[in-house]
Amino acid sequence: MISKNILNADLHCHSVVSDGTMTPEALAERAKTNGVELWALTDHDETGGQHRAAAAAKAQGLNYLTGTEISVTFANETVHIVGLGFDPDDAAMKRGLYDTRGGRGQRAMEMSDGLAKVGIKGAYEGALKFVGNPELISRTHFARFLVESGVCRETSEVFRKYLTEGKPGYVPHRWANLRDAVQWITSAKGVAVIAHPGRYKFTPNEEYALFTEFKAHGGQGVEVVTGSHTTQEYVKYAETAKEFGLAASRGSDFHSPDESHTDLGTLPFLPGDLTPVWALLEDRIQ
Structure with missing residues (x-):
């Protein structure tokens, strides 16, 4: 049982398999060194590093959840949906992620x-x-x-x-839709989580629609404490989690020692009145 909120869980980071600069093995070692107690590697639209990450976590004596971060288009904005605790060899998910990467x-x-x-x-x-x-x-x-x-x-x-939009190198891309991303994750026995919601440039109505549709499709979590949220956003999305009956997640979104402002394992703990997402996934922790 590790469902307590006072847990140094870091359930959002990236390796060289997507756009990070460290290998899954080096990330596992860094997470362990930084006091992380539960870790997930969440490469963009890819599960190719999952077996390496799980093996590296085991070698470090570190609890592990499988992970990915799926790019979706919602209200003309790119939104990221983190999947946790799924079967990394699920055929439908692998096919969906392959198609998403294609463009x-x-x-x-x-x-x-x-x-x-x-x-x-x-x-x-x-x-x-x-x-x-x-x-x-x-x-x-x-x-x-x-x-x-x-x-x-x-x-x-x-x-x-x-x-960014309007600049010379910006090219939009049509990603997966929200329903498909959530269903890939849930069909593979995982939990879908809205990543860093404070980053999206939504109106209040658009944000409400995102959370409403996400939950209707089977989504169960939201990142409350993340590397890109302010202290005020921790409070805001803790309230959003309670309003929509979602579990709360925590993750640094670490990419590189030279680029990331938040290192693995250095975030504040989740507020105590929230249900941590790992409480929904205790039987999937490796």
Whole structure:
């Protein structure tokens, strides 16, 4: 039994299998060193690192939940849905994630073309140097190339100047829909969680619609304490969790020691009056 709220659980981070810079094995070691008691690797639209992560966690004596982070389009905004505790070999989920990844290559070429028009040549080839999995080339890989080549000082500056809507390297992508993402997770015996809801630029009505539809499709959790939430957002989404009857999750969204503002295992604990998401998944903890 580890359903207590005062638990150093970190259920959101990324490895080289998607857009992180560390291997699953190195992340497991870092999590253990930082006092994490329950860990999940949640690579974007990919489960290819799950068996490695589970084995590495076991070697570290670290409790583990399978994870992924699925990109969906909702109200013309990209929203991320974290899946936890699912069967990583589930055929329907693997097929759905494969299809979701499929558009990234063409999108990356279009991003490179947009950057070339403002004098930044060879961005696609440059981004590929930072890619562990070519199927998952993303804006983050382009950002690392632009920092390496001296165009910007840090990745956040790249996003601000080149890779957000209205900027030269921005290309939208049509991801999975919310219903499919939630159902892939739940059909594979996992729990679906809305990732870092404070990041989305929704009106109050749009946000209410997101939570309402998410729950109607079988979603059961929301990230309350995350690396991109403010203290005020911890409070806001704790109340949202209670309003919608959702379990609360906690995760740093760690990508890299050089880029991430929040390290693995360094977040505040969940508020005590919430149901932790791991309480729904005790039989799936490895």
